[in-house]
Amino acid sequence: MNDYIIGVNLPDSTGLPQLAEVLKRYVTDGFNACEINLSTFPMIIGGEIKPIVVDFVKEILGRYPLRYTAHAGYGLDLRNLEELDMHRAVLFSSIEVCxxxxxxxxxxxxxxxxxxxxxxxxxxxAHREAAEYAMKLGVKLSIENIEVEIAEKTAEFVRAVDHPNLGMTLDLGHLYLSAKHFGYDFLETVKECAPLLSHLHINDNTGDFEMMRLTNFDLYKTMDRNYRFAFGRGDIHVPPFWGKAPLAEALAVIKQTKYSGFWICEYYNQSFVPFNREVQERVRREIENA
Known part of the structure; x- marks a missing residue:
């Protein structure tokens, strides 16, 4: 049996007192890795690192036999010329925290x-400089396709930057929504992007694009999650194989490229706690049998 690194994302709602409990549960559920959004804990304030928080988190992470990846914190916008100095400060502080x-x-x-x-x-x-800086610190950078843009543009960006320390994250749920909305082929795009992959997010949805994500993002963020689950509205991040994306076919394509990175199940796992072990086992089985 191959040693696939099957990971899961840490819920944004996890408080510092709950971190150990959640990580212990992930180990029990058979996950090998955990992805942490850096906004989850106040490790960066005003662009500056708070070592006391970083040290607290580091001690807890070290208790468990998990490997870790990170998601840059919410709000990072490296196209924001008006506040670019602050966004760059957060970017480089994030790399140092990692x-x-x-x-x-x-x-x-x-x-x-x-x-x-x-x-x-x-x-x-910013990405080119960050890729170089992160390489010196032993941190790989990877940039992710989002459902509001054609995935090939992310691939084009990675090719243009052309740095050995910047790869592409393929989010299969985002890709499914984007392909349905913009009218391009899901599996063909997986094939085109696969050689660039340094990271993978596996989640599911119904393929029903939520237009408010484009027209009023602030209002979109206030939509009730359970309502969105029930009606299948947009990027709902349900467990892999709980929606309609052709994930088995996509995983087979990626496996054929000899991808050796993390296979992160990025979904609202706090809503599916009784089923998380089953999700991990299903994803592992699909990869092994692909």
Whole structure:
């Protein structure tokens, strides 16, 4: 049996007092890795690292036989020229936090490509500089496709940056929504992106794109999660194989490329606690049998 690294994301609602309990449960459920959103804990305040918090988290992470990846914190926008110094400070502090915690890879969002050359240049330059800096600290960077943009643009960006320490995160749930909404082929895009992959997010949805994600993102973020589950609205991040995305076919394509990174089950796992072990086993089985 191959040693696939099947991971799961830490819920954003996890408080510092609950961290050990949640990680222990992940080990019991058979996961090998955990992805942590850096916004979950106040490790960076005003762009500056708070060592007391980082040290607290590091001690707890070290108790468990898990490998760790990170997701850059919410709100990071490297196209924001008006507050670029602060966003860059948060970016580079995030890389340093990852290095301190022994986190192997940090994931960043691509979001939507703008029509403004200056914003795109700032975005490009920040990632290229960050990739070089992170490489010196032993942290891999990976940039993720989002459902509001065509996934190929993320791939094009990775090719353009052309740095050995910047790869692509393929989020299969985002890809499914994007392909359905913009009208391109899901599996063909998996094949095109697969050679660039340094990271993988596996989650599911119904393929029903939520237009409010484009027209009013602030209001979209206030939508009740249980309502969105019930009606299948947008990027609902339900467990793999609980929705309609052709995940088995996608995993087979990725496996054929000899992908050796993390297979992160990125879903609202706090809503599915009794089933999380079953989710891990199903994903592992699908990869092994692909």
């Amino acid at each position: 290095a301190s915690l022994g986190i192997e890879l940090m994931n960043l969002h691509y979001e939507v490509k703008t029509q403004y050359a200056a914003r795109e240049k700032a975005f490009f330059d």
